[in-house]
Amino acid sequence: MKFAQSSAVYFNYSLQYAIRDLHELGYQGIEIWGGRPHMFMHDFDEQMDELVSLLKELDMKVCNFIPAQFRYPSILCSENEMVRKQSVEYIQIAIDNAIKVGSPSVSLCPGMVLFDQDKNKGWDQLVKSLKEIDEYADGKEIQLLIEPAHQFETNLILTVEDGMRMLDVLQSDRFGILLDSGHAHLNGEDFNEIMKLCKGVPLHIHIDDNFGDFDAHLIPGKGNVNLAALFEALYEDNYDGFVSAELGPGYIMAPTSACKETLDYLKSMSKK
Numbered sequence: 001m002k003f004a005q006s007s008a009v010y011f012n013y014s015l016q017y018a019i020r021d022l023h024e025l026g027y028q029g030i031e032i033w034g035g036r037p038h039m040f041m042h043d044f045d046e047q048m049d050e051l052v053s054l055l056k057e058l059d060m061k062v063c064n065f066i067p068a069q070f071r072y073p074s075i076l077c078s079e080n081e082m083v084r085k086q087s088v089e090y091i092q093i094a095i096d097n098a099i100k101v102g103s104p105s106v107s108l109c110p111g112m113v114l115f116d117q118d119k120n121k122g123w124d125q126l127v128k129s130l131k132e133i134d135e136y137a138d139g140k141e142i143q144l145l146i147e148p149a150h151q152f153e154t155n156l157i158l159t160v161e162d163g164m165r166m167l168d169v170l171q172s173d174r175f176g177i178l179l180d181s182g183h184a185h186l187n188g189e190d191f192n193e194i195m196k197l198c199k200g201v202p203l204h205i206h207i208d209d210n211f212g213d214f215d216a217h218l219i220p221g222k223g224n225v226n227l228a229a230l231f232e233a234l235y236e237d238n239y240d241g242f243v244s245a246e247l248g249p250g251y252i253m254a255p256t257s258a259c260k261e262t263l264d265y266l267k268s269m270s271k272k
Contacts, residue, residue, distance in 0.1 A: 003243055003263060011249070015032065021259070025260050027259070030063070064103055067094035106144060110154045123156055130146075182210045185225040192233050195236070207220050208246050215248075217246055218250075220269075
């Protein structure tokens with residue numbers, strides 16, 4: 001098992017700084033956030049070679065690429081066809097960026113159907129978008145990870161079971177699940193059951209904590225998510241990928257200390 005951290009907590013720093021800082025702390029990888037000031041759309045085109053060289057020099061793996069999502073700038077389920085098409089194009093650019101930095105995957109958020117619009121239509125729009133993204137990814141070495149969320153971020157794919165239902169519709173080996181511990185906790189999901197559901201599909205893990213009332217993205221161990229049960233389930237399933245922490249905005253003023261505390265926790269949960 002390897003440990004990474006999302007660059008989003010370094011919101012007030014450059015991506016290059018985040019890579020160097022996480023390397024010095026002892027992380028083996030970084031999850032690149034695809035929003036500004038990090039790798040949004042074409043912002044890094046002129047710096048891409050420099051960035052790739054830095055990752056190679058420090059032997060830092062990019063374990064996943066996270067396009068900035070959640071209503072802005074992307075709504076893959078939008079009833080507005082122009083918004084939906086532009087959202088697909090946005091994810092296509094994210095796929096290209098992910099491949100350039102060696103990421104094996106891109107995470108996709110289902111989005112929120114507006115409350116005064118038809119949720120079934122939103123589901124159909126999401127399916128349409130995901131199929132177009134899948135077609136774009138054909139021939140590329142990239143996995144597409146659907147991230148189940150919670151009621152504050154989506155009304156289409158909340159639980160992992162919802163995500164698996166979408167995978168059944170899509171029928172593509174390119175798709176997998178991104179399991180976020182905080183999201184699962186808000187939904188009251190059981191980690192052992194989740195691992196059974198995900199058997200045989202591509203899987204990536206986000207670790208964060210909360211108290212069951214809000215997606216706070218706390219340092220692991222600071223809330224009441226049963227992370228011990230998650231780690232036990234991961235070990236029983238022989239999961240050998242990255243476990244990537246995703247800290248929230250409460251830590252953006254002093255990310256180094258928060259990332260160090262997080263890594264110490266992850267190591268304490270590790271079976272060597």
